Amino acid sequence: MSDPGGDWEDASPERLYVITGGRSGALGPATLDLVTLIVARSGPKPGMQPEHAAIIRLCQAPLSVAEISAYLGLPVSVVTVLLDDLLAADLVLSRAPVARAQLPDLALIEAVIDGLQKL
Amino acid sequence: MDFRNSEPPSGPRREDVLPQTASAAVKVVVVGGFGVGKTTLVGSVSEIRPLTTEETMTQAGVGVDDTAGVERKSSTTVAMDFGRISINDELVLYLFGTPGQQRFWFLWNGLFEGALGAVVLVDTRRLEVSFEVIDRLEERGVPFVVAVNSFPDAPQYPLEELRGALDLPETVPLVQCDARLRESSRDVLMTLMRHLYSLAVTPEAS
Numbered sequence: 266m267s268d269p270g271g272d273w274e275d276a277s278p279e280r281l282y283v284i285t286g287g288r289s290g291a292l293g294p295a296t297l298d299l300v301t302l303i304v305a306r307s308g309p310k311p312g313m314q315p316e317h318a319a320i321i322r323l324c325q326a327p328l329s330v331a332e333i334s335a336y337l338g339l340p341v342s343v344v345t346v347l348l349d350d351l352l353a354a355d356l357v358l359s360r361a362p363v364a365r366a367q368l369p370d371l372a373l374i375e376a377v378i379d380g381l382q383k384l
Numbered sequence: 385m386d387f388r389n390s391e392p393p394s395g396p397r398r399e400d401v402l403p404q405t406a407s408a409a410v411k412v413v414v415v416g417g418f419g420v421g422k423t424t425l426v427g428s429v430s431e432i433r434p435l436t437t438e439e440t441m442t443q444a445g446v447g448v449d450d451t452a453g454v455e456r457k458s459s460t461t462v463a464m465d466f467g468r469i470s471i472n473d474e475l476v477l478y479l480f481g482t483p484g485q486q487r488f489w490f491l492w493n494g495l496f497e498g499a500l501g502a503v504v505l506v507d508t509r510r511l512e513v514s515f516e517v518i519d520r521l522e523e524r525g526v527p528f529v530v531a532v533n534s535f536p537d538a539p540q541y542p543l544e545e546l547r548g549a550l551d552l553p554e555t556v557p558l559v560q561c562d563a564r565l566r567e568s569s570r571d572v573l574m575t576l577m578r579h580l581y582s583l584a585v586t587p588e589a590s
Contacts, residue, residue, distance in 0.1 A: 281440075298498055299437075299466075300409035300478045302402075323395050327406040329478060331466055335435035336394045341494070342439065362498055363408045363475075373475075374581045377410065377500075380471030381577065384429065384570045 284316055284339070285346040297345050302327040302360040316347050317356075324357055400432045405473040412576065413495055414481045415521075416505035417513030421533040422481030423465045425505060425563035429570050430467025430479065438463050439491060462488060464495075479573075484517040492524075501576050502528040505563065506550070508538045514550055529557040529579050531572045 304327045309318035316337065323333055334344045351357040363373060396402075414422045427434045439462055462483070469477040482491055484504075496502070502521055506514045514530070521528045530552060532543070541549075547558050557575050562568045 298411075299480070299494060300411045300476075300498075302406060302409055302476070304404075326396075326401045326404060328396070328402065329409055329468075329476070331437050331478065331480070332396070332435060332468075334437040335466075336396070338394070338438075340439050341437055360407050360409075363410050371581065371584055373410070374500075374577055374584060376475055377471050377477060378574060378577045378581070380469065380475070380477070381570055381574050384469065384566065 281340065281343050284314075285343055296361075297330055297348055297359065298362045299331040299341060300329045300362045302329055302362075303333060303348060304328075304358045304360070306356055306358060314347075317351060320344075320347060320351060321356060327360065396432070402470065402476060403473055406470070406476050407474045409476045409478055411478045411480060411495075411499045412573065413499050413502045413526075414479060414505055415484045415502055415517055416481075416533075417484050417507060417510050420484075420505045420507045420510070420513075421535075421563035422483075422505055425503070425531075425533070425561075425569045425572070426465055426467040426479045426481045428564060428566045428568075429469060429573065431470060432468050434465045434467045436463045436465050462491060464491065484513045486516055489520065492520075496524060496526050499526065501580050502526050503572055503576055504528055504530045506530055506532045506546075507535065508532060508541060508546065509535070511549060518550060518552065527576075527580055527583055529559065529572070529576045531559050531561045531563075531575075533563045534560055 303320070303324045305321045305324040307321075308325075309321040313321070316339070319337055320333055323336055328336075330341060330344060330348065333348075334341045337344065339347075348357065348359070352359060363370070414425055416422050423434060464480055464482050466478055466480045469479070471477050480495060482488065482495055504514060504517050504521070518528075518530070530550065532546060534540070543558050543560065546552075547554075550558075552558060557579050559572060559575050561572045
């Protein structure tokens with residue numbers, strides 16, 4: 266019993282259900298985008314749910330929700346639920362993406378063009 | 385450290401870590417049929433090895449009822465590959481490849497929300513998928529450009545002929561590319577950005 270993760274088939278519905286405590290990301294307000302950047306406010310704490318601790322470890326430097334999902338091998342919808350927990354507990358910060366709706370932003374497009382030119 | 389085995393923790397390589405100053409991200413979606421080269425394009429311009437994120441069909445509620453009958457659910461997962469380009473110290477561009485076929489459109493909701501725009505990647509041997517995709521993007525009001533991926537064994541058509549075949553308005557840029565080449569893929573993104581720029585300057589052109 267010391268290896269609670271061992272018997273679960275990877276990403277099976279049952280495992281995902283347990284990780285999120287049966288919650289679904291679809292119910293909450295969709296504040297987290299695939300490219301919302303997440304930064305941890307501190308290091309992982311003892312007694313944290315392993316998935317929470319894993320996210321905190323990953324996010325010592327800014328990382329997008331999509332990257333967190335990829336590195337943890339968990340669907341975005343599950344990562345979103347876990348991140349909502351961490352945000353509510355003030356353990357991580359989120360940096361919202363720049364949305365197209367906010368665009369009168371020629372400056373943003375120019376910045377991207379400049380950046381691409383350097384590739 | 386309490387790792388039980390010798391495998392390294394899964395996470396970004398040291399050189400892939402974003403600077404603490406990274407404060408905003410934008411996304412661009414590369415959409416096209418199966419095997420058209422989306423992942424190739426993403427991989428050729430990405431600064432990180434392309435990553436894969438998965439989403440389950442059941443999440444989207446595509447006709448699956450909400451009973452607790454977990455055993456009945458087939459958890460079909462759909463993978464999306466994505467890459468990253470650091471534009472400058474603050475701004476990061478993410479590139480997502482997503483399948484164009486109608487049955488995957490449930491993925492589009494979260495994906496296109498807030499996306500700067502899209503690249504429709506086209507294989508001249510399979511234009512049908514492109515029709516659907518282009519119609520759908522127009523419906524959603526997502527600005528896009530069309531890039532024809534040159535496969536060595538695919539028939540070559542003049543771009544204007546393809547424009548006609550795709551029923552593509554003159555206002556939508558159409559370019560040829562080789563998704564395997566970094567510079568070529570970069571140029572496709574530049575085409576999209578310049579298109580976005582002109583749309584922003586003259587909004588009535590959209």
